[in-house]
Amino acid sequence: MTPPTIENVRAAAERIRGVVVxxxxxxxxxxxxxxxxxxxxxxxxxxxGGAFKMRGATNAILxxxxxxxxxxxxxxxxxxxxxxxxxxAKLFGVRATIVMPADAPxxxxxxxxxxxxxxxxxxxxxxxxxxIGARLSAETGASLIKPFDDPFVIAGxxxxxxxxxxxxxxxxxxxxxxxxxxxxxxALGLPKAAIIAVExxxxxxxxxxxxxxxxxxxxxxxxxxxxxxxSESMGELPYAIARERFAAAVGVDDEAVRRAMKFAFRNLKLxxxxxGAAGLAAVLEGGMELGGKTxxxxxxxxxxxAETFAAAIA
Numbered sequence: 465m466t467p468p469t470i471e472n473v474r475a476a477a478e479r480i481r482g483v484v485v486x487x488x489x490x491x492x493x494x495x496x497x498x499x500x501x502x503x504x505x506x507x508x509x510x511x512x513g514g515a516f517k518m519r520g521a522t523n524a525i526l527x528x529x530x531x532x533x534x535x536x537x538x539x540x541x542x543x544x545x546x547x548x549x550x551x552x553a554k555l556f557g558v559r560a561t562i563v564m565p566a567d568a569p570x571x572x573x574x575x576x577x578x579x580x581x582x583x584x585x586x587x588x589x590x591x592x593x594x595x596i597g598a599r600l601s602a603e604t605g606a607s608l609i610k611p612f613d614d615p616f617v618i619a620g621x622x623x624x625x626x627x628x629x630x631x632x633x634x635x636x637x638x639x640x641x642x643x644x645x646x647x648x649x650x651a652l653g654l655p656k657a658a659i660i661a662v663e664x665x666x667x668x669x670x671x672x673x674x675x676x677x678x679x680x681x682x683x684x685x686x687x688x689x690x691x692x693x694x695s696e697s698m699g700e701l702p703y704a705i706a707r708e709r710f711a712a713a714v715g716v717d718d719e720a721v722r723r724a725m726k727f728a729f730r731n732l733k734l735x736x737x738x739x740g741a742a743g744l745a746a747v748l749e750g751g752m753e754l755g756g757k758t759x760x761x762x763x764x765x766x767x768x769x770a771e772t773f774a775a776a777i778a
Contacts, residue, residue: 625653
């Protein structure tokens with residue numbers, strides 16, 4: 465596989481048009497005042513399925529030849545990619561099997577099952593989701609749609625950046641990152657912006673990857689409230705883009721994320737899941753000097769359990 469290009473992102477935008485939502489760019493005086501910058505929030509929590517993942521999943525499924533698509537699809541994910549693939553599969557009448565961690569947020573497990581997908585659970589620490597997905601694909605002939613290391617998924621996520629670019633030209637773009645598919649796609653869509661990848665502070669493989677020049681891995685078992693940002697490492701395709709385009713990686717701790725969720729609810733009237741609020745947390749508390757700059761941040765998802773959200777805004 466080779467990394468996608470801006471032409472692939474434009475093709476994805478045409479392919480998924482009418483299926484995904486063109487989400488709004490929001491600006492708020494409280495956020496500008498808190499940062500000294502002109503900050504715009506790309507509200508992907510308002511996307512179909514509640515997260516940006518719908519873009520990449522839809523593009524990847526629609527890119528399959530009809531005879532291949534008829535054999536079904538398989539995905540592995542802690543939640544939002546699972547929801548997106550199962551949602552898109554339901555829309556297009558495709559059979560879906562989703563490999564999910566047993567401790568994934570309940571709302572995400574229930575949503576995937578509600579879409580009619582078969583859920584196969586695994587232990588995050590003991591099992592390899594990649595191995596399970598590959599085995600199921602080999603056994604059934606279904607196509608494996610990876611959450612980030614797939615050129616069609618990256619191109620689909622890149623439509624977030626393409627939409628931002630049609631409305632403003634930011635100096636910085638803060639993007640939650642784990643496997644790097646969204647951040648890499650946004651980098652393609654925003655070629656003039658400095659891309660800041662945002663990850664959990666204790667799960668800092670992207671920062672170490674950028675510093676070392678080689679993909680670094682996280683030790684198993686590291687926990688964070690940002691369940692959607694806990695991939696073992698970056699994908700190879702996202703890294704091929706990141707090493708040329710990412711300006712930095714910023715870590716945020718769980719308390720900063722909770723404060724960002726509360727800020728978004730009170731000031732932006734947005735419900736964000738922890739992973740979806742990571743970019744906002746980095747803009748508010750990441751230690752970067754943003755005064756006078758034009759900043760775009762991706763609020764990447766809003767699929768959060770009521771208990772987790774209530775605790776954050778209390």
